[in-house]
Amino acid sequence: MSGNGVDRAPASRRDKPYCYEHPRPAVTVDIILFAFLQNALQVLLIQRRNEPFAGRWALPGGFVQIDESLEAAARRELEEETGVQDVYLEQLYTFGDPDRDPRGRVITVAYFALLSADQVARSRVRGGDDAQAARWWNVYDLPPLAFDHDRILAYALRRLRWKLEWTGLGFLLLPREFTLSELQRVYETVLNEPLDKRNFRRKILAAGILEETGRYRGGGHRPARLYRFTAKAVELEQARRRFP
Amino acid sequence: MSGNGVDRAPASRRDKPYCYEHPRPAVTVDIILFAFLQNALQVLLIQRRNEPFAGRWALPGGFVQIDESLEAAARRELEEETGVQDVYLEQLYTFGDPDRDPRGRVITVAYFALLSADQVARSRVRGGDDAQAARWWNVYDLPPLAFDHDRILAYALRRLRWKLEWTGLGFLLLPREFTLSELQRVYETVLNEPLDKRNFRRKILAAGILEETGRYRGGGHRPARLYRFTAKAVELEQARRRFP
DNA sequence: CCAAAAGTGTTATGCTTACACCCATGC
């Protein structure tokens, strides 16, 4: 390994002042932001304003600043895009094929994020500098995507499914208080298969990560008990000797 | 996102000829190479020759070339270090804290690899440019490591354990033909707990990824049947709707 | 009283675990 320092170039080259002995890739983070809206699993996409892929939809993301961690970069992008903080975030995979971006070598670290319904309500979704528009798309009905973002998204969906099959973290997509039927609908939508009501309830309650609020949601018919997740639910589920 | 091109600087600055508008991190791959030697789970480390951490042991790795994929970089490093090809390789995680390398911003994509006993036998372990020495270390008895490599290694071990708990891929650490007792010893060593012989055999045979060779290994006492893994074993186990 | 969603238990099946003795060989 050789010198890793940076040299500021003289004023005559101020347009490209960061110089290195060897060529370096650009490093970005891309965020796959899932939310559960209108009874559907949705993902946030932004429409690109510039070439390449102008007009196409893409995952939100941006360059990693030189002095911020990867996760900090992901959180920053996420907040820029939605205004929301304290989002459940998890590193997904790093995509670095040399030709994945026609402008040059760009390595992207993909993060996947789950936005609760409360957070969606508080959020103000907007495009960044490079985008005309930002909106939620149903994951089962997506437009063509820019770059290799279809592949990244497919992978994120696999991971989300795995997560819900093996952990009880589905409540991260719901509001603070929710009914078991709502939670079941989340699982059914993500896993894309129907689940047995009694078995679902037994299993999710046995996990010990939910507690009753004592309140009820009346809505036309028999009121449903409201639950919330316990303070240590996320931690507990993460620790359940699964991976990662 | 702004210009991503590269400018070759004039001859006067030929020492650092690659210039960019914004500062860029260096990107490396690090390999956690596991093998099962002398009845122990071992990992390949190289001793650093240069500062920082001169004399300390570190994971093998190196810079990602500008025109190679991340996995290709990992395979190249692996072959440089060991001379072995066709290794089982899997992306682990990307570590990118700003201060993980005192020389500057270095983001590393960690890959973990499993070397079969045959491959170990064929390999010629040697240090790279930057190393004085390379050798195998028992994972349960490691020296202090350079950078954040202890953290990376701990994570790799967690992943390996998870892999062996949930898949039958332990044979990747053994020679082409092996006995069930040898396979069990691999699992016990990696998981660091004793396993029941009968249950282990039932489970591993039920997975349908092993077949008898018809041959036996005599070694002092009652000869043991030799098994090999089937051609599609790796594929099969990967596909078993687990993650990743 | 009817529509709509909430809520609730039991049984059968398969998987996991625990556990102890005989077998084949080399010396």
Added chain:
DNA sequence: GCATGGGTGTAAGCATAACACTTTTGG
């Protein structure tokens, strides 16, 4: 013949999966 590792089966407990009816409310 004995020491050493190879090889085998069964029973109990536990988790999963399948399955249908009653309850509560609003209109």
